[in-house]
Amino acid sequence: MEKNKLFIGSLPWSITNDSLKELFAQYGEISEAIVINDRDTGRSKGFGFVTFVKEEDAQKALEMHGKEIEGRTIVVNMAKPREERTGGYRKDNNRRSY
Numbered sequence: 001m002e003k004n005k006l007f008i009g010s011l012p013w014s015i016t017n018d019s020l021k022e023l024f025a026q027y028g029e030i031s032e033a034i035v036i037n038d039r040d041t042g043r044s045k046g047f048g049f050v051t052f053v054k055e056e057d058a059q060k061a062l063e064m065h066g067k068e069i070e071g072r073t074i075v076v077n078m079a080k081p082r083e084e085r086t087g088g089y090r091k092d093n094n095r096r097s098y
Contacts, residue, residue, distance in 0.1 A: 002051070002079065004058045009047045009075035011035065017048075024050045024064065028057025049079055 008020065015023075021033035035048040052058040058078070065076040 004053070004055045005049055005051045005079040006058055006061060007047065007075070007077045007079040008050055008064075009077075010072050011044065011046050011048060011074060012070035012072050013044050013046065014070060015044065015048070020048055020050060023069065024052075024061050027052070027061035027064075029053040 006024075008024075011020070015035055017033055017035055020035055021030050024030060024033065029052065030050060031053050032051040033048065036045045037043060038045055050058075050061070052061065062076055062078075064074065067074055
């Protein structure tokens, strides 16, 4: 797991990759800032990721959690690895009984 990558949630819809990078640049050098967009509409999904060059800078940036940006209270957490999708079945292949 990357310890220098942050998940940023509840982003304002107007945030772009560049403005996200600018928002977090005060904490250190950023190697990547990306807002996730819907592949069909191209509109922001309201979350993104910021990857810092140094782990300690990412740790400092966690203080942005709960800050209000353009009327929205953002969520800032360490990014977790993406879980494999299994087409509607639970990962352990157990079906739910109803």
